[in-house]
Amino acid sequence: MNTLTIDSLELKGKRVLVRCDFNVPLDDELKIRDDKRIVDALPTLKKVLKEGGRLILMSHFGRPKGTVVPEMSLKPVADRLGELLKKHITLAPDCIGDEVKEIVMNMKDGQVVLLENLRFHTEEEAGDEEFAAKLAELGELYISDAFGVCHRAHASVSIIAKYFDKVASGYLLKKEIEYIGGAMKDPKKPLATILAGNKISSKIDVIMKLIDISDKIFIGGGIANTMLLAKGVEVGKSLVEADKTEVAKEILKKAEKKGTKILLPLDMLCGKEFKNETETKYFDTDKQEKEWIAMGIGPKTVQNYIDELKDCKTVIWNGPMSVFEFENFAKETFEIANIIADYTQNIGLISIIGGGDTAAAVKQAGLDGKYSHISTGGGAAMEYMEGKKLPGIACLSPSGFDGKRKFLIAGNWKMNKTPLEAVRFAGELKKAMPNNDNVDIMAAPVFNSIWPVYQELKKTHIDIGAQDVFWETSGAFTGEVPAKMLKLSGVKYCIIGHSERRQYFHETDETVNKKVKAVLKEGLVPVICVGEKLEQREAELEKEVVKSQIHGALAHIQLCDRLNIVIAYEPVWAIGTGKTATPEQAQEMHEFIRELLTVTYGEVFAQSTRILYGGSLNAANAKELLGQKDIDGGLIGGASLKKDDFASIAETAGKLI
Ligand code: PEP
Numbered sequence: 001m002n003t004l005t006i007d008s009l010e011l012k013g014k015r016v017l018v019r020c021d022f023n024v025p026l027d028d029e030l031k032i033r034d035d036k037r038i039v040d041a042l043p044t045l046k047k048v049l050k051e052g053g054r055l056i057l058m059s060h061f062g063r064p065k066g067t068v069v070p071e072m073s074l075k076p077v078a079d080r081l082g083e084l085l086k087k088h089i090t091l092a093p094d095c096i097g098d099e100v101k102e103i104v105m106n107m108k109d110g111q112v113v114l115l116e117n118l119r120f121h122t123e124e125e126a127g128d129e130e131f132a133a134k135l136a137e138l139g140e141l142y143i144s145d146a147f148g149v150c151h152r153a154h155a156s157v158s159i160i161a162k163y164f165d166k167v168a169s170g171y172l173l174k175k176e177i178e179y180i181g182g183a184m185k186d187p188k189k190p191l192a193t194i195l196a197g198n199k200i201s202s203k204i205d206v207i208m209k210l211i212d213i214s215d216k217i218f219i220g221g222g223i224a225n226t227m228l229l230a231k232g233v234e235v236g237k238s239l240v241e242a243d244k245t246e247v248a249k250e251i252l253k254k255a256e257k258k259g260t261k262i263l264l265p266l267d268m269l270c271g272k273e274f275k276n277e278t279e280t281k282y283f284d285t286d287k288q289e290k291e292w293i294a295m296g297i298g299p300k301t302v303q304n305y306i307d308e309l310k311d312c313k314t315v316i317w318n319g320p321m322s323v324f325e326f327e328n329f330a331k332e333t334f335e336i337a338n339i340i341a342d343y344t345q346n347i348g349l350i351s352i353i354g355g356g357d358t359a360a361a362v363k364q365a366g367l368d369g370k371y372s373h374i375s376t377g378g379g380a381a382m383e384y385m386e387g388k389k390l391p392g393i394a395c396l397s398p399s400g401f402d403g404k405r406k407f408l409i410a411g412n413w414k415m416n417k418t419p420l421e422a423v424r425f426a427g428e429l430k431k432a433m434p435n436n437d438n439v440d441i442m443a444a445p446v447f448n449s450i451w452p453v454y455q456e457l458k459k460t461h462i463d464i465g466a467q468d469v470f471w472e473t474s475g476a477f478t479g480e481v482p483a484k485m486l487k488l489s490g491v492k493y494c495i496i497g498h499s500e501r502r503q504y505f506h507e508t509d510e511t512v513n514k515k516v517k518a519v520l521k522e523g524l525v526p527v528i529c530v531g532e533k534l535e536q537r538e539a540e541l542e543k544e545v546v547k548s549q550i551h552g553a554l555a556h557i558q559l560c561d562r563l564n565i566v567i568a569y570e571p572v573w574a575i576g577t578g579k580t581a582t583p584e585q586a587q588e589m590h591e592f593i594r595e596l597l598t599v600t601y602g603e604v605f606a607q608s609t610r611i612l613y614g615g616s617l618n619a620a621n622a623k624e625l626l627g628q629k630d631i632d633g634g635l636i637g638g639a640s641l642k643k644d645d646f647a648s649i650a651e652t653a654g655k656l657i
Pocket of ligand 1: 412577616638
């Protein structure tokens with residue numbers, strides 16, 4: 001995903017709020033046992049300081065669960081950071097509040113303030129809007145560099161981003177996106193994946209995804225036992241998930257179908273008991289005796305894996321090959337670690353080491369620093385590899401533009417569903433809607449349901465839309481809702497100029513333009529509706545009508561807002577009527593709109609702007625319509641009120657990428 005990076009920000013004199021992951025392990029005397037997380041953050045921090053920025057750092061630490069636990073203060077981190085940066089670090093007494101604000105507002109260029117543990121407030125993990133807004137007040141720019149928590153929709157991780165005009169990734173996050181994101185999307189082939197560790201059950205989704213993209217998968221650790229058991233092999237007293245053999249069979253079946261080679265261990269290192277000091281013996285996998293426990297792969301397997309790795313250009317390693325924590329069982333894991341390090345250094349293998357246990361294993365082998373990338377995230381790395389949209393990364397590209405246009409499947413609920421029905425329906429959507437990195441989803445409830453629906457959906461991949469907005473910011477305008485309030489209610493997208501509003505509420509191009517400006521000012525994404533009436537089409541005026549609507553809507557809008565709009569082409573005669581434009585008619589209009597945008601606003605603007613089709617789009621016609629080159633999603637009325645239909649449209653979009 002092409003998010004903005006720190007390099008594109010003007011940092012001089014700015015209060016730069018950086019979300020780090022300083023959750024380092026401490027010993028009994030509250031001394032830092034391993035400062036890797038602090039060290040890994042340094043390139044970003046040094047860049048801000050070098051450019052003359054004012055550095056405001058925030059992090060969680062431990063699990064204080066919303067109360068102030070003195071042992072979980074970030075004081076040890078402030079001390080260590082001071083040593084590493086050779087600078088005084090001011091540790092703020094809290095992360096929000098007047099005192100903190102005063103400290104931050106009085107900062108000078110090049111100074112560093114570390115906010116106290118974010119998780120002293122329950123609102124952090126709850127993803128609370130107001131808490132996020134208070135944090136956001138402290139900075140002028142926001143940089144996300146805490147990959148380890150990017151899979152969490154916490155206040156400081158993702159919710160906060162919408163309060164900034166400029167958000168970017170720091171160097172640590174940039175590298176995670178480049179390596180893990182790059183390998184999942186466009187790996188240098190052949191790609192080998194090493195899947196090991198204890199349990200299949202915790203890795204099913206990632207295994208299924210990796211089968212899709214890998215050429216070879218090497219199996220080790222406890223996972224190997226379950227796979228072998230599924231093949232009818234005796235595994236003795238080894239750690240297995242006997243109830244997961246069906247899953248293991250499914251994995252083998254899928255791999256066969258996809259042509260992905262699965263390599264299972266040829267031999268195992270076994271112990272009499274599950275401890276370091278115990279009798280050990282190697283068994284060929286088909287000859288393992290009942291009273292032994294497999295605790296790692298054996299030398300024949302190591303050799304086989306080394307041979308098979310030789311022609312690979314990329315390797316993703318997820319999970320240790322043996323119980324490396326026991327010295328007597330570490331050898332085989334270290335041998336694999338060694339060979340990957342060697343190939344990386346000498347024959348250009350791209351090596352990506354998953355976080356958690358695998359990172360710990362290579363560190364114990366003394367080899368960290370010898371791989372292309374060691375992930376700083378355990379759970380986050382897994383979810384990223386599964387292809388899930390991580391809230392902490394997704395929030396960095398507000399327009400959804402990432403080099404190629406992402407589909408946007410947008411539901412307009414119009415005047416349907418009571419608040420209770422809306423929340424229930426949102427709960428159903430949460431389960432039903434596919435979570436695909438290439439498809440954004442929006443649901444636009446009635447105004448009074450926006451907040452409860454947002455509460456239901458805020459930790460999911462479904463964003464909230466509003467059906468209208470007013471252009472003034474405050475004042476005596478009975479019945480109207482300003483953009484800022486929408487934003488504070490969790491709204492990301494705002495439908496503007498819908499044909500029903502043009503028809504029944506005297507919406508004009510001029511009022512549309514005022515609304516678009518108001519929405520952009522708040523960092524929301526306008527979904528600008530355009531489209532001709534039946535008589536206009538019959539008079540062959542459709543292009544002229546749409547052209548003047550687009551020019552009217554975008555009049556006097558700064559080009560710097562270019563990545564933040566969506567246009568919905570909705571022929572009025574097709575809305576709610578059951579009549580749809582043919583795919584050819586729709587494509588012709590979409591192409592026309594894109595050309596219009598190119599001529600008027602330039603290539604970048606035109607290529608990055610999503611143009612949705614609207615007008616009786618449904619599960620049956622979605623494939624043909626969304627399959628058109630210039631159609632980037634749908635604005636959907638009727639079909640968005642039926643969960644299965646809406647999910648099916650999103651599913652169709654996901655398959656069209
Ligand atoms: C809409 O309301 O924008 C719309 C396209 O409705 P429908 O899908 O019901 O035609």
